[in-house]
Amino acid sequence: MSYLIKHSAVGTLLRFAASGKISYRRGAAPKIVSPASTSLNSATPRPSGSREDVSSHEKEEAGIAVSNLVDWSGPEDPSNPQNWPFHQKLIITAVLCFWTFALYVGSSIYTSSQQHVVEIFGVTHAEGALGIALYVLGYGAGSLLFSPLSEVPAVGRNPSYALSGFFFVILCIPTALVNNYPGLMVLRFLLGFMCGPCLGIVGASFGDMWSPAPFCYAIALWSMAATAGPAMGPTISSYAVEAMGWHFSSWELLMIAGPFYILMIFFLPETSAPTILYYEAKRRREETGNSALVSEAELKQRDLHVGALLWDALVKPWVLNVKDPALGFTTLYLGLAYGIFYSFFESLPIVFPTDFGFSATSTGLVFLTVLPAGTIAFVIQYFYLKYRVFPALFSGQFGELENHLLPGVVASPLMPIGLFIYAWTARAEGSHWMAPTIGFGLIIIGVYFIFQSILLYIPNIYPRYAASIFAANSLARSLLAFAAILIARPMFEKLGVDGGVSFLAGLMVLCMFGIWAIYKWGKVLRQRSKFAVA
Numbered sequence: 001m002s003y004l005i006k007h008s009a010v011g012t013l014l015r016f017a018a019s020g021k022i023s024y025r026r027g028a029a030p031k032i033v034s035p036a037s038t039s040l041n042s043a044t045p046r047p048s049g050s051r052e053d054v055s056s057h058e059k060e061e062a063g064i065a066v067s068n069l070v071d072w073s074g075p076e077d078p079s080n081p082q083n084w085p086f087h088q089k090l091i092i093t094a095v096l097c098f099w100t101f102a103l104y105v106g107s108s109i110y111t112s113s114q115q116h117v118v119e120i121f122g123v124t125h126a127e128g129a130l131g132i133a134l135y136v137l138g139y140g141a142g143s144l145l146f147s148p149l150s151e152v153p154a155v156g157r158n159p160s161y162a163l164s165g166f167f168f169v170i171l172c173i174p175t176a177l178v179n180n181y182p183g184l185m186v187l188r189f190l191l192g193f194m195c196g197p198c199l200g201i202v203g204a205s206f207g208d209m210w211s212p213a214p215f216c217y218a219i220a221l222w223s224m225a226a227t228a229g230p231a232m233g234p235t236i237s238s239y240a241v242e243a244m245g246w247h248f249s250s251w252e253l254l255m256i257a258g259p260f261y262i263l264m265i266f267f268l269p270e271t272s273a274p275t276i277l278y279y280e281a282k283r284r285r286e287e288t289g290n291s292a293l294v295s296e297a298e299l300k301q302r303d304l305h306v307g308a309l310l311w312d313a314l315v316k317p318w319v320l321n322v323k324d325p326a327l328g329f330t331t332l333y334l335g336l337a338y339g340i341f342y343s344f345f346e347s348l349p350i351v352f353p354t355d356f357g358f359s360a361t362s363t364g365l366v367f368l369t370v371l372p373a374g375t376i377a378f379v380i381q382y383f384y385l386k387y388r389v390f391p392a393l394f395s396g397q398f399g400e401l402e403n404h405l406l407p408g409v410v411a412s413p414l415m416p417i418g419l420f421i422y423a424w425t426a427r428a429e430g431s432h433w434m435a436p437t438i439g440f441g442l443i444i445i446g447v448y449f450i451f452q453s454i455l456l457y458i459p460n461i462y463p464r465y466a467a468s469i470f471a472a473n474s475l476a477r478s479l480l481a482f483a484a485i486l487i488a489r490p491m492f493e494k495l496g497v498d499g500g501v502s503f504l505a506g507l508m509v510l511c512m513f514g515i516w517a518i519y520k521w522g523k524v525l526r527q528r529s530k531f532a533v534a
Helices: 002-006 009-019 056-062 086-108 111-121 125-150 158-177 181-193 196-200 202-209 212-244 248-267 273-288 296-300 306-323 325-356 360-394 401-411 414-425 434-461 463-528
Strands: none
Touching: 002 009, 002 086, 002 248, 009 158, 009 248, 086 125, 086 158, 086 181, 086 196, 086 202, 086 212, 086 248, 111 125, 111 181, 111 212, 111 248, 111 360, 125 158, 125 181, 125 196, 125 306, 125 325, 125 463, 158 181, 158 196, 158 248, 196 202, 196 463, 202 212, 212 248, 212 325, 212 360, 212 434, 273 296, 306 325, 306 463, 325 360, 325 414, 325 434, 325 463, 360 401, 360 434, 401 434, 401 463, 414 434, 414 463, 434 463
């Protein structure tokens, strides 16, 4: 526990203020590996997400043919995040899940205030809905900035978490005080933008610490937190807004995010292996005066330019999506599923008060369906990984990489089935309110498995471009969710909830056949792709 506090954002800042140095070392110092040594290129395990070994040719080009590289002291080096104590990894995982929940709840906590914003500022319903739409758009845009920054050894993960979290908490205050519509919308976008690290680098943080098997469990748990956040927002805020006024939803967001932020900056250490070794190499250069000492990642990024970083972050992912149809489809599928999820923040307030006589506060309770549905999906995913995936992987009998998509293929019909149930039972005549609620629950289970299968498939198929692809995927999801929030109400008013939701179900039927096609013919597509692992 002391290590977590000592090397957290606060602990690191205090030690830097006192000594002017940054070091994440625990236990024995990392060894100095000469280029002639084979230990650098040995089978020593590397943390997930770390850079590939530097070749002898690269060393010579960098002018360090006779210099040394700073590496781990051995396979059991305690400074290596992969070797941290299990209980510390659990604490870090829990902290990141709590922080994720706090940020994601901010997207929907505004919904209880939305009608008040429409009435007080005299804007249209679509303009009122911008409060949630801009927030969602913001955290997609933010991930494009924070994801590449976290891969720079001199920066690492923690500054992105600490700085963006600080501004998020601070921005909650003017959002709770603002009394004009343009200012409110700008602040909502900025709040969403500061959610970027959770969308962009939490997965990388888990990969820094966990080996492949527990990493899958960590991602499954984090997905639960990311789903529960938006679902809990309307329930948390509806009663308070009714009693305390529309501003109070922003105060509630501050009350939720503030404590979790304090928890994060005191108990979340730097997890990036390249960053830990970068600062160890820097410390040893200062102590020994040997300027030739460098870390492996530092050497690989010595000639990195801002232009190349921006190209990889902003342009390259879209080039991959255009040139690789399988990748483009998965991006579209996840974006549509995410947009459909957020469309329910528009349809539920139409259906349940109008057709079933629910109050605004009672309608917020319907979103709690996500909790049991998500729990069921998580438990199924846990046992599937434990008894099917990992035994097959460890025995070498997993088969083709497309088998990662199997849960998504099996669960993909749940989305159109749930949407059709919701569409054709969302009426007062001859229907009970439980019927559309069950449909909503099936949709959540389907979304969960589709996300899990694709997010496990992509890094195995495109390992070299995984970080950039995930960042672009996040932005695509945010863009489609942004559009869904704004066009959902007009679509439901024109086609009716039954017609509009049925249209969305039809799109999911087409996607259902798409993911099956990738599962069946994905290997052929990989062999033709310039970017995928064949």
